[in-house]
Amino acid sequence: MGIDIERVRDLTPGCAETAHLNNAGASLPPQPVMDAVLGHLELEEMTGGYEAQEQAREAAENFYTAVARLVGARPEEIAYVENATRAWDMAFYSVPLAKGDRILTTTSEYSSNALAYQQVAQRTGARVQVVPDDEHGQIDVAALADELASGDVRLVSINHVPTQNGLVNPAEEVGRLCRKAGALFLLDACQSVGQLDVDVTRIGCDLLSATGRKFLRGPRGTGFLYARREVVESLEPPFVDLQAATWHAPDRYELRPDARRFETWERFVAGQIGLGVAADYAHDLGLPAIEERITGLATTLRTALAERPGVTVLDRGERRSGIVTFTVEGRDATELKLALRERQINVSVTQPRDHGYDTTAPTAAVRASVHYYNTEEELGRLLDAL
Structure with missing residues (x-):
């Protein structure tokens, strides 16, 4: 069963006026997410922050269940973190690295x-x-296999979907190779969770970081970390507080045995509640249906752009995502972004400094990133404006 586009657009007030094609930056949240966030903030306003948190304990705890269900994990393998960068940092800086260890990336x-x-x-x-x-x-899977076979690889750390070129890295093949070699696998999924059918068991990653604000359509200032139960106790967070550990004596503490060792006590409670609602919303729509819709819209846009004189589509990859990047001959990417915004069409710009290892990138490119609530008519508005 497909997605009821009219229904999801009715629940996305921003669709009424804006063609929002900047979902790789931050999506338009659906009304249930906004209701959950604002409802909790109003509760804080009337009762106080601590008191509201106690009253909303069940709604906050739903976050762990909802996110775990979304990505095929267990609730105890999920940590709430304030953004994807901090989630990734908590995972990466917890890996014990020493002289001679190798980190492989893309x-x-x-x-x-x-x-x-x-x-x-x-x-x-x-x-x-x-x-x-x-x-x-x-990423060249054969080259990765050769590097893993040569030894000393402590960590393979890659992105699932890059921010700048539309491709989807073959994460499942990477996971299979890492398991065989005994190397830890950290997957940056900030651009894939919410637009692709991401399953941590199928992928085989040990650690996965993601954000709320992008394709998951959650609140800004929220994110999560998945840490596989079998590796959690071998990883010590770079910093801890009384959420992450228990104080036993002046010279002794004990880290939590689950993924919440990567959390801090103070948090955006309304955001945690809203992110749980966003995960439930995506799950109920169905990740396969979401992925099919996004992929179809992106393919339509790429094809139409490639037919335009002076437009160069930059996307790569055997499998491609909802991120579409392009340049227009003789036009500055930032200038185009601002001109499109005047026409209530939102896009973004990707810069070479954002992906320094990629030497093939142009000076800058326009990035149009579609979501399931976008329509063919909105793609037409972008093309007409160009």
Whole structure:
């Protein structure tokens, strides 16, 4: 059964006026998510933050169940974190790295992650190696297998969907190779959760980070971390508080045995509740239906753009996502973004500094990222405006 597009647009007030094609930046939240967030903020307004948190305990706890169900995990393998960057940081900086250990990544890696690799490599003596692309522009699985076979690989850390070129990395094949080699696998899924049918068991990752604000359509300032139960106790978070650990004595503490060792006590409670509602909303629509709708719209847009004189579509990958990137001859990408916004069409711009390992990127490119609530008419508005 497909998605009732008219119904989801009715529950997305922003669709009434704006063609929102910046879902890889932040999606328009559905009304149930907004109702949950605003409802809790109003409760805080009337009763106080601590008191509201106690009253909303069940709604907040639903976050763990909802997100676990969405990605095929167990509730105890999910941590609530304030954003995808912090979720990824908590995972990466918990991996015990030493001199001679290797970190393998991909050319499409996000520069924030690459900065963390450099910092830890300089601190510990670990080495960072970029696995080359295959002929489709995604991570070369054969080259990855060769690197894993040569030894000393402590961590494979890649993105599932890059921010800048439309491809979907073959995460399941990477997971299979990592399991065989005994290397930890950290997957940055901030652009895939909510638009693809992401299942951590099928992928075989040990750690996965994601955000609420992008394709999951949750509140901004929310995210989560998946940490596989079998690896949690081998990972010590880079910092802890009384949420992550129990104080036993002046010289002794005990970390939680589950993924919540990566949490901090203070949090955006309304956001946690809203993110749980967003996960339930996506699950109820059906991830396969969401993926089919997004992929179809993106394919339609790429095809139409490629037929336009002076337009160059930059997307790569054997499998492609809802992110469509392109340039227009003689036009600055930021100038185009602003001109489109005046026509109530939202897009974004991707810059080379955002993905420093990718030497094939142009100066800048327009990024149009579709969601299931977008329509063919909205794609037409973008094309007409160009």
